[in-house]
Amino acid sequence: MGSEVQYILESKRLVWLVAVVFAVIIMFQYFEFPYGDVASSMFTVGRVHPSLSHANQTKASAESPKSSDNITMFDVSNHTKPVDTLSKGNNIGVENHIPSNGSTASPPLSSPASLTAPTTVDNTAVSPTTALDNDTSKPEVNGPSSDPVFNKPVTSENRPAVLAGESPVKKVPRVKTVHERQIGDIVTLSDMHDILRHNRASVRSMKPLRSSMVDQQLLDAKLQIENAPILNRNDRALYPPLYRNVSKFKRSYELMENILKVYVYKEGEKPIFHQPQAVLSGIYASEGWFMKHMKENKHFVTKNLQEAHLFYLPFSSRTLEEKLYVTGSGSRDNLVQHLKDYIQLIAGRYDSWNRTGGSDHFLVACHDWATDETRKSMNSCIRALCNSDVGKEHFELGKDVSLAETYVRSPQNPLRELGGKPPSQRSTLAFFAGQMHGDVRPILLQHWENKDPDMKIFRKLPKSKGNKNYINYMKTSKYCICAKGYEVNSPRVVEAIFHECVPVIISDNFVPPFFEILNWESFAVFVQEKDIPNLKNILLAISNRRYMVMQHRVKKVQQHFLWHNKPVKYDIFHMILHSIWYNRVFRVDPIS
Incomplete structure (x- = not known):
């Protein structure tokens, strides 16, 4: 009898012990401790994460992507990249992908191994004028994406009321990526x-609080661009090899001209805001010239908030630094705060700001600091930036726009000294001159200054009237070295194009201007910083035939990098605006 009682007591203790353990597990599961799914780990059948489709799970396991401050990137280590090939076929504007067996490949034009080989063939690169102009490019792919929800309400139809002490900028969720x-x-x-x-396939901007007529217009424009008609061969205004897809660009540009409306905010005190005249010369001139043309424009600018597709924040990053930075302080906090206060005022x-979280707003800034200064309060905006460093500066491909840094010497005549010698009269293989900014230029001079008569590599040249010495070298050199300074950008890229010299870009992680539109490999050379000791061999490996093609294309692409006193079709003002428009169109959310 006593043994039976003891057995019953022990059984009860065991039951209580099991109940306590189970209760602890349930508690861990309820409060979602950071050690995973405790309950599900006890069973053999795991749970499928509801946010990923079967296809995305497979893709994620193959590519093992991670996140870094809204910048999205494939793990390209698992991608097979075919060698540079020539395009076959004659259909201008039709994109074709190279099959895995490489069946479309034909013998490539000679090019150095260090040049980046594109991974797909774009038949838009077939020239209508010369048999030499067969080239490769890497067209964009657009696809479905997740739709992040922006669901903070506003308090009125047009101007939201702001409670005392409350920030008018709505806290919005970060843009999600797959x-x-x-x-x-x-x-x-x-x-x-x-x-x-x-990023084109997986990232979208903030979902609007309310649908609007402009949202549908953007969606319609996107559909038309994706189904753009093949470019007519009689169209001589655009040279197909220069573009990722000339037909898409042509259609997108036409739509921009026909429907785009931009609202320019009136808020902001001069000279930081609304005073382009302060920055119409020098290396930061792009932001001044754009502001000047945008504010004077009668075609794109609207005073009706409801019909605007884009909203321009008209400030100068150069003037911001000149007026507010305390020399020697080492702190830019007051500059960042000034922009934050401005956004608070606008919101x-x-x-308009709170409807989309600022994703249909844009800024144009060329100072090196602008990337960091705008990263917090203006990161949701489309940022046109000269400092387009995709590695460390949080430049976001597909949203942000690489702004061409242009050295304007004469605001009265920005086209002064345009052009250069024909190829037969370019006796110098490569030229560079400049101050020893950053860590790349000293290495360049260490290996090439006074080392080879074909390589004219100098420190800053002595001053001459009108800077003739520097300009003459650019006009008479085959290749112009565009080595980064403190940051990835350099005005030499546009200077080289301006003087019809093939640019050689030595700047790791630099996103070249209008990257979403132009096929840069077709007219420029890219050399990694580590390959500077081998620079001459890289250039000599480019055949004379290939050089002639590239130099011809530099002359053709030149129209996209020129400032005019009055904007003209396809010039740099319109190209900047188009890239902003293009990125906005391809990030718009479907209307639910």
């Missing part, structure tokens, strides 16, 4: 193509 990974030390041009293609007066 696959992300950390950016590596060096992002090659081929990697950038992959990032852009992926407090207008519903």
Whole structure:
């Protein structure tokens, strides 16, 4: 009898012990401790994450992406990249992908191994005028994406009321991406193509609080661009090899001309805001010239908030630094705060910012610091930036726009000294001259200053009237070296094009201007910083035939990098605006 009682007591203790353990497990599961799904780990059948489709799960496991501050990138280490090939076929504007067996390949034009080989063939690169102009490019791929929800309400139809002490800027969720990974030390041009293609397919801007007529117009424009008619061969205004897809660009540009409306905010005190005259010369001139043309424009600018597709924040990053930075302080906090206060002002007066979280707003800034200064309060905006560093500066491909840094010497005549010698009269193989900014230029001079008569590599040249010495070298050199300074950008890229010299870009992680539109591999050379000791061999490996093609294309692309006193079709003003428009169109959310 006593043994039976003891057995019953022990059984009860065991039951209580099991109940306590189970209760602890349930408690862990309820409060979602950071050690995973405790309950499900006890069973053999795991749970499928509801946010990923079967296809996305498979893709994620293959690519192992990670996140880094809204920058999205494929793990390209698992991608097979075919060698540079020539395009077959004659259909201008039709994109074709190379089959895995490489069946479309034909013998490539000679090019150095260090040049980035594109991974797809774009038949838009077939020239209507010369048999030499067969080239490769990497067209964009656009696809479905997740739709992040922006669901903070506003308090009125046009101008939201702001409670005392409350920030008028609505806290919005970060733009979500499907696959992300950390950016590596060096992002090659081929990697950038992959990032852009992926971001087009997986990232969207903030979903609007309310649908609007302009949202539907943007969606209609996107559909028309994606189904753009093949470019007519009689169209001589655009040279197909220069573009990722000339037909898409042509259609997108036409739509921009026909429907785009931009609202320019009146708020902001001069000279930081609304005073372009302060920055019409020098290396930061792009932001001044754009502001000047945008504010004077009668075609794109609207005073009706309801019909605007884009909203311009008209400030100068150069003037911001000149007026507010305390020399020697080492702190830019007051500059950042000044822009934050400006956004607070805009958000407090207008519903337009809060409707989209600022994703249909844009800024144009060329100072090196602008990337960092705008990263917090203006990161949701489309940022046209000269400092387009996709590695460390949080430049976001597919949203942000690489702004061409242009050195304007004469605001009265920005086209002064345009052009250069024909190829037969370019006796110098490569030229560079400049101050020893950053860590790349000293290495360039260490290996090439006074080392080879074909390589004219100098420190800053002595001053001469009108800077003739520097300009003459650019006009008479085959290749112009565009080595980064403190940051990835350099005005030499546009200077080289201006003087019809093939640019050689030595700047890891630099996103070249209008990257989403132009096929840069067709007219420029990209050399990694580590390959500077081998620079001459890289250039000599480019055949004379290939050089002639590239130099011809530099002359053709020149129209996109010129400032005019009055804007003209396809010039740099319109190209900047188009890239902003284009990125906005391809990030718009479907209306639910």
